[in-house]
Amino acid sequence: MERLNAAQRLLSGSNSMAENAQQLSHDYDLSLRQAYRYLEEAQAIGRPTPVPEPSLATTFKLPRSLIGELHTYSAASGLTLSEIVRRALASFLSTVGRRG
Known part of the structure; x- marks a missing residue:
C-alpha cells in the first residue's frame, strides 16, 4: 500500500513516467520493472489506497x-479467524458504545 501511494503521489506531479519510475525505484530499492508496475497499478486505481492499521497478536x-x-x-x-473475530468485536463494541 505504501508503495502504491508513493506511486500515486509521483503520478500527481509533472514528471514523466520514466522519471517517476526512476524515483520510485530509488526510493524503495525496486527494479525499474517493479516501479513501472506500481505506477501502472496506481494509475489504474486512480486514488490513494488506505493503509490498514497494524495488527497485534493477542491470546x-x-x-x-x-x-x-x-x-x-x-x-x-473464506474469511480468516482473525477477520471474523475482528468484525464480531467491532460490531459488539459499536453496539455497546451506543448504549452507554
Whole structure:
C-alpha cells in the first residue's frame, strides 16, 4: 500500500513516467520493472489506497465448541479467524458504545 501511494503521489506531479519510475525505484530499492508496475497499478486505481492499521497478536481463551464453530464458519466464508473475530468485536463494541 505504501508503495502504491508513493506511486500515486509521483503520478500527481509533472514528471514523466520514466522519471517517476526512476524515483520510485530509488526510493524503495525496486527494479525499474517493479516501479513501472506500481505506477501502472496506481494509475489504474486512480486514488490513494488506505493503509490498514497494524495488527497485534493477542491470546484469548474460548470454549472448544466456539472455536469449532469459528473454524467451520471460516472454511465456509473464506474469511480468516482473525477477520471474523475482528468484525464480531467491532460490531459488539459499536453496539455497546451506543448504549452507554
